[in-house]
Amino acid sequence: MNNVYLYNKTHNMEASKIIIGITHGDINGVGYEVILKTMSDPRMLETFIPVIYGSPKVASFHRKQLDIQGLNLNTVNSIEEINPKRVNIINCCDDEIKVELGTSTTEAGKAALSALERATEDLNKGALHAIVTAPINKKNIQSATFKFPGHTEYLEQKFGTGTPALMMLVNDVMRVAVVTGHIPVNEVSGALTEKLILDKLAVLNASLKSDFSIVRPRIAVLGLNPHAGDEGVIGDEEQTVIIPALKQAEKQGIICVGPYPADGFFGSGNFNKFDAVLAMYHDQGLIPFKTVSMDTGVNFTAGLPVIRTSPDHGTAYDIAGQNVASEESFRQALYMAYDIHQSRVWNKEISANPLKTEHRVERGGRVE
Secondary structure, eight states, rough: SSSSSSEEEEEEOOOTTTEEEEEOTTTTTTHHHHHHHHHHGGGGGTTEEEEEOOOOHHHHHHHHHOOOOSEEEEEEESSSGOTTEEEEEEOOSSSOOOOOOOOHHHHHHHHHHHHHHHHHHHTTTSOOEEEEEOOOOOOOOOOOSSEEHHHHHHHHHHHHOOOEEEEEEEOOOOEEESSSSSSOOGHHHHHHHHHHHHHOOOOOOOOHHHTTTSSSSSEEEOOOSSGGGGGTTTTIIIIIIIIHHHHHHTTTEEEEEEEOOHHHHHHTTTTGGGSSSSSSHHHHHHHHHHHHHTTTOOOEESSSSSEEEESSSSSOOOGGGSSSOOOOOHHHHHHHHHHHHHHHHHHHHHHSOOOOOOOOOOETTTOO
């Protein structure tokens, strides 16, 4: 994607800004609360143009419920109509939609999917530079067109280029990615293969370079079993699958070390020595990550040509509408979407015209 606006002739938009789409997620959770709290800060408009994909009616309900003052949303029907100086909202839902705070409803699932589909359509045609997704309920969003365990798998199917998408959790302290994502724990061992681990390492390594501008990333890899298997005494996946994958990755120029016993790796502070950590399964990586930074962590889907981030929390039905949800994780997700876009642009520019080797010929004792 170019760092220009698709519709700059209509709106005379500044080329230094980018357009970030925001999907409203589950309308009965804390999605609108964190979105509206974040957007009520006028400084958000200084860096990018926000476009919420959701419902003006639902947004108004939450704004009144939370008593958020001084935030006026610019309602439009399509991306072509957005105002670069306002917080825009595109209506993606039926006007009769009903909010039931703290409750999972079929209607909320349909509304979440409608917003996601509309935003990804605009992302696919280049009208958005990135999207930030508010939390969904993974059960009520299921439908004939959404049969995925989460955003990551949906986006991989929609935008994937053959390599697997990678769930990466990021904060100021660590970056944690997972080999297997939203699958049952009893299926993890069977899902792990040398090729899958190698593919995920390759995606992680490439993302650290292009999305975070790290020249020579160092990646720590966790074992699957307690004590990383104790050389086969407690499981053999480390010996038969993980270590062979690491050796192949090293042949490809990827700097990776492990497998580390997962229990002591984070507590010992070893994660500080690496640019990223690759865990074998969801909770192995996300529990320590969220323990450290539940309010500031960001979920980033690496390995795709498009950019998607989200806060690292769920719908939080138990506190929906109580005005106690922290918007910090959502704010950081917006900042990270912007930063990753800028990093990709910068890396593309510096690699576009590499210095060419000049061939010289020796003639008469002179080099010409």
